[in-house]
Amino acid sequence: MLAVIRIILLALFVVVTAVVGLTICLFRPFHRNNVGLFSRWYGSASKLLGVEVEIRRDPAIATQMPCVFLANHQNNYDLFTISGALIPGTVTIGKKSLKFIPFFGQLYWLAGNILIDRNNKSKAVGAMQGAVDKIKQQQLSVWVFPEGTRSYGRGLLPFKTGAFHIAQQAQVPIVPICMSTTCGKIKLNRWNNGKLIIEFLPAVPASELNAPARQLAEQFHQMMKTKIAELDAEVGHNSLVATDAVAG
Numbered sequence: 611m612l613a614v615i616r617i618i619l620l621a622l623f624v625v626v627t628a629v630v631g632l633t634i635c636l637f638r639p640f641h642r643n644n645v646g647l648f649s650r651w652y653g654s655a656s657k658l659l660g661v662e663v664e665i666r667r668d669p670a671i672a673t674q675m676p677c678v679f680l681a682n683h684q685n686n687y688d689l690f691t692i693s694g695a696l697i698p699g700t701v702t703i704g705k706k707s708l709k710f711i712p713f714f715g716q717l718y719w720l721a722g723n724i725l726i727d728r729n730n731k732s733k734a735v736g737a738m739q740g741a742v743d744k745i746k747q748q749q750l751s752v753w754v755f756p757e758g759t760r761s762y763g764r765g766l767l768p769f770k771t772g773a774f775h776i777a778q779q780a781q782v783p784i785v786p787i788c789m790s791t792t793c794g795k796i797k798l799n800r801w802n803n804g805k806l807i808i809e810f811l812p813a814v815p816a817s818e819l820n821a822p823a824r825q826l827a828e829q830f831h832q833m834m835k836t837k838i839a840e841l842d843a844e845v846g847h848n849s850l851v852a853t854d855a856v857a858g
Contacts, residue, residue: 611799612798612799612800612801613798613799616658616659616798617798619658620655620658620690623655623658624713624714625713627648627651627652627717628713628714628716628717629713631644631648631651631717631721632713632716632717632720634647635717635720635721639720639722640720640721640722641722642698642699642701642722642748642750643698643699644720644721644722645696645698645700645701645702645721645722645723646696646697646698646699646700647698648717648721649693649694649696650694650696652689652690652693652694653690653691653692653693653694653695653696654694655690656690656691656694656806658690659687659690659691659796659798659803660796660800660801660802660803661691661792661795661796661803661804661805661806662804662805662806663691663694663805663806663807663808664805664806664807664808665694665695665808665809666807666808666809666810667695667697667809667810668810668812671697671785671810671813672697674783674785674813675697675699675700675749675751676699676745676749676750676751676752676780676782677751677777677782677783677784677785677813678745678751678752678754678773678776678777678780678782678783678784678785679696679700679751679752679753679754679784679785679786679787680754680755680756680769680773680784680785680786680787680830680834681695681753681754681755681786681787681788681789682755682757682761682766682787682788682789682834682838683755683757683759683760683761684760684761684762684763684789684791684792684793685760685761685762685763685792685793686760687792687796688760688789688792691789691792691806691808692787692789692808694808695787695789695808695810696753697751699749699750699751700750700751700752700753701721701722701723701724701744701750701751701752701753702723702724702752702753702754703723703724703726703737703741703752703753703754703755703772704718704723704724704725704726705725705726705727706725706726706727708725709725724737724740724741724744724752725737726738738772738775738776739779741776741780742776742779742780745776745780745782746780751782752773752776754772754773754776756769756770756772756773756774756827756830756831757769757770758770761793762793763791763793763794765835766831766834766835766838768827768831769827769828769830769831770827771823771824771826771827774819774823774826774827774830775823777816777819778816778819778820778823781816782816783813783814783815783816783819784813784814784819784826784830785810785811785812785813785814786810786811786814786830786833786834786837787808787809787810787811788808788809788811788834788837788838788841789806789807789808789809789838789841790806790807790808790838790841790842790844790845791838791841791842792806804845804846805845806845807841807844807845809837809841811833811834811837814830
């Protein structure tokens with residue numbers, strides 16, 4: 611019963627925020643702070659999931675923008691969890707297909723996010739160049755999920771190189787963002803789903819990003835994988851999943 615109530619409330623939340631957000635976008639489409647505003651709204655919905663979200667971020671990060679943010683991408687709950695960590699003055703890179711999701715897709719596009727068609731290599735390259743232009747010309751930061759897809763409990767997937775090419779071409783720092791594991795932790799029928807931690811790692815300056823993009827992808831992957839394991843240990847994720855498995 612609790613799960614049904616939560617699903618209804620989340621659906622209503624998405625529709626209402628989309629209508630309000632689209633109204634705002636009619637007056638300021640593609641504004642640099644749209645994504646930050648709407649992400650804060652969606653992040654607040656984590657309370658509906660019964661999770662406490664702790665965001666660990668050095669205030670100095672804001673002074674190092676524009677930059678490329680790298681974040682792990684786990685599942686659909688990311689919309690209501692890690693989205694709350696996005697800093698105004700940042701846009702995200704997402705799949706072109708998101709544009710066709712009723713309500714949310716139109717808001718995602720008009721907010722100013724970058725849409726990429728991964729099935730068309732030439733258009734994908736063009737979108738990446740568009741991200742570089744936004745950084746250089748508009749001083750916007752770019753948020754990327756370097757795995758390219760949701761991991762759905764498979765651990766941190768291998769990184770694609772696009773984000774690293776963007777940082778190198780724009781000559782900006784990379785800031786990794788790690789969120790503790792949500793797979794197996796969030797149960798819609800459970801009132802209290804515990805705590806999640808989102809931690810911003812120190813910015814890696816552009817001067818240290820001279821290695822080939824593939825090598826950088828592997829280095830940052832290992833860095834983030836290690837930090838996610840530390841966060842999971844801190845929130846006791848493994849023991850919680852094991853307890854649920856025994857109970858099931």
